[in-house]
Amino acid sequence: MTQPGRAPEARPDKAPTAQLLDIRNLTVTYRTGGGPLPAVRGVDLSLAAGQKLGLAGESGCGKSTLAASVLRLLPPGTTTTGEILLGGEDVLTMGWSRLRAVRWAGASIVFQGAMHSLNPVRRIAHQIAEPILLHDKVSETLAHERVAVLLEQVGLAAARASAYPHELSGGQRQRVMIAMALACSPNLIVADEPTTALDVMVQAQILRLIGDLVAAQGISLLMISHDLAVLAQTCDRLAVMYAGRIVEDGPAHQVFTDGRHPYTRALAAAFPRIGDPSSRRAPHGLPGDPPDPTALPTGCAFRPRCPLAIETCAHVDPALSVAGPGRAAACVHVTSVPTGGER
């Protein structure tokens, strides 16, 4: 599906393409002891050059699986069908040497929990320099000069270059991960719950940092979170995922304040708006639980939790359809879901 996006910013060394990332009919099925587990089911999602797309949804809906697919980081035995076009090349079918070249330089990932992603016994300067040395084939001296620039960009003093990960705070470690993600000037950064486990103040700083850096450098961003409010603050566009499918997609502010799918509305109501004093209520969970991916209900997967479910919903699993200018939602009520206006 194609959505209008923010105009790409000037980036002399990278030619902007209409859709930098174009995911078509992606299905990902894990092999488990209990049989095949469909984690992503026929997803279409695209991202324009320079655009910031947020992907939201509750735990287990397939967000991380989708993120990992973009760089083919899924466990062996996982079946993936469809296409993931990155700059026009299909990541799912490219050879290993091309895939190695695309990782870091074409697209990079910032995972949640930097402590698990960083090597505890290597100084951070060496870890940030590693992808630069691997991809850009520059001298050690030049690589370390670039590390100093990157550290400054992510707000860390150059003196921290010699630190080991355990000598840094959680927020500082996440800044190191962002520096690594930027190291080879990728076209796309995928940030998978980049602020989970950080305190609220630090979360806001890190989100602002990611948003500012990608905007300044014209990098596209796919940011993943269960928190729609966080994504609405950082991204231009939001896609909402439920039980392995995209159920809504549209401009960030509109999706957050006036969701067209009942799940989007429930998710938006479950999180307060950051920095909005009128919404300082505790986040509350959605009633019920997401379905077991191996035993999905018939028809619409959201039906058992949906306040608007009707008989048709037991038989029809709706596809995404137009729900306004630049908007799409997958619900039989798509034209009749009452709009709530500003929350």
Ligand SMILES: Nc1ncnc2c1ncn2[C@@H]1O[C@H](COP(=O)(O)OP(=O)(O)OP(=O)(O)O)[C@@H](O)[C@H]1O
């Ligand atoms: N390696 C794996 N093997 C088998 N099943 C998996 C694997 N990784 C994830 N799953 C299952 O796939 C489904 C989607 O998981 P995924 O982690 O992609 O969701 P998520 O929305 O990112 O959730 P979270 O926010 O908790 O990370 C879940 O049912 C999960 O249990």
